[in-house]
Amino acid sequence: MATSVERSPESGEDAYSTIRGELKQYSFQTEPVPRLHHLDPRVEALMRAEKPVVITDTNLVKSAFHWDADYLSSNIGSAKQTVYSSYKNKFLYYDDKKLPQFPDLQLATKHEEMTFKEFTEKVKNHKKGDKIYYLQQALNDSVGKSLVLDFIKFNWSWATEQQKKYKWGALTSNLLLVGMDGVITPAHYDEQQNFFAQIGGFKRFLLFDPSMFECLYPYPVYHPHDRQSQVDFDNPDHERFPNFRNLYGQEAIVGPGDVLYLPIYWWHQVESVPNHGMTVSVNFWYKSGTEEKIVYPLKPQQKVAMMRNIEKMVTSAINNHEEVPHLLKTMVLGRYT
């Protein structure tokens, strides 16, 4: 399924140099995310600091390396899968629960339910201008027996060791992502720790630390696009979003067998590398641990959590999200600006 690419798991910067040369450039600068063998002590240092790192040779999802389109078609089961479709290659996430408050919101992405077979047919027969499809299905008890057996053989001992070492909370879900090449999940942050395990194909990550919140202008918390940047990376509105010019980040390519540690509250745009085939990935999402004691100054992630709480509190107290912008502007403009 994926084009073969020369890999050098131990040599950091030089891995995937072919792919790297093909990628679209954006207006901001990036540094490479360190790429390290799972036994390298720098992995622990980075993870303790909640900084991203591509970890090699974990064997976390080795038992799923044969999860290509044909195998999944035959073995994932007959249940309908969660698939998003769009005429554009950007799949901006939206929160279904927040949609009823926004009846006029235009969504470029539609949610469709279909079997995995139907999904792969659409992927195989795709022609330029056709709809693009992106499967995002939680690995749950609807999957077939042989997939369950593969799932059980994930390297849970390694995963659980990390979970304990970094005092994370419970594993909340594993999301299977199967994307046509070229699909993009635009910049957003998640509220959980994540091991992003690549199985097939190549994904490019653009990563921005939590302090970049001020450069990325997420939608209001009550909005269906909560946690997603409002900035169009391909055509940024510098007047509305002046700090976008100050954005800089990190960049990683992950291929089969790689595990990206994606720290909680870190921003990420994820792109299935064009012209290298379908991508298959599995997310391991963990709840954050509980802070032992508060240390000042607060970390950027703690400030993001605080802003989220304020926005939720105001929206709930005012009981009408349409009144929230006016209240927040009244509180801040000319008083704190």
Next chain:
Amino acid sequence: MATSVERSPESGEDAYSTIRGELKQYSFQTEPVPRLHHLDPRVEALMRAEKPVVITDTNLVKSAFHWDADYLSSNIGSAKQTVYSSYKNKFLYYDDKKLPQFPDLQLATKHEEMTFKEFTEKVKNHKKGDKIYYLQQALNDSVGKSLVLDFIKFNWSWATEQQKKYKWGALTSNLLLVGMDGVITPAHYDEQQNFFAQIGGFKRFLLFDPSMFECLYPYPVYHPHDRQSQVDFDNPDHERFPNFRNLYGQEAIVGPGDVLYLPIYWWHQVESVPNHGMTVSVNFWYKSGTEEKIVYPLKPQQKVAMMRNIEKMVTSAINNHEEVPHLLKTMVLGRYT
């Protein structure tokens, strides 16, 4: 002490017309505050709606009508009084408890302790260019016996009847205000219900309803000038405070015997009318009652309370007021603007 002025307590708009013609005009429009006999049913309607009204013939502080400079000098007692001094006639309030966080704040107003005799000497001998003095002393157990007797004879039965009718909380304090003519307390709001009872001289009130918060730009809550407008009414900075152009309000003059109901969260600038002598007033501050049930949309005063709580919460959580503006701007600019 006060120049005699023709008064017509029952005739609303025409009371104090002489004084009204002498007053400085500001850039905003005002309507007159209704001036009504305490038995007029419109008083109750206004008070239920938390709107200001000048109430006549309450006899609330009739027992203090002889509190002129000489009587207070002889009878208030020998304790030091709280007096503010300034070379300017504007006495911008500051909160002592918040001063340590602002070591570089320049205060035009100084707090001095002196006996009432020393205070009246300074008032009597005042020449142009001298410091201006404004006494603001809580009526407490330090006052002399005859003042206590006068105080006991305030019309408490009327006051307590109102407190019950409008479901206010406890009476928290009575503040005695004695000001040289021309002193100004710049626009601010208080967090209590207030009966402002005039004893001697004439005070002009400029009043703005709580929705005018957005036109008046109060200092941050952590600032010593919390609750005070940042706008200089004599020289407004329209670039920093663009909504000040949308300000409009109400206006009242109160003379001896008048009681102004000053609703909680209403903005007020208070001026001792120039060239009409020293003013003597007593505040009756009551805690707000507890809301029975929440009704949407929220009232402007409830939104002000909410903004205050957010600002307090953020300042406390971030543990350094200097970081608050950046966090609030990050939360709002480009996201809610």
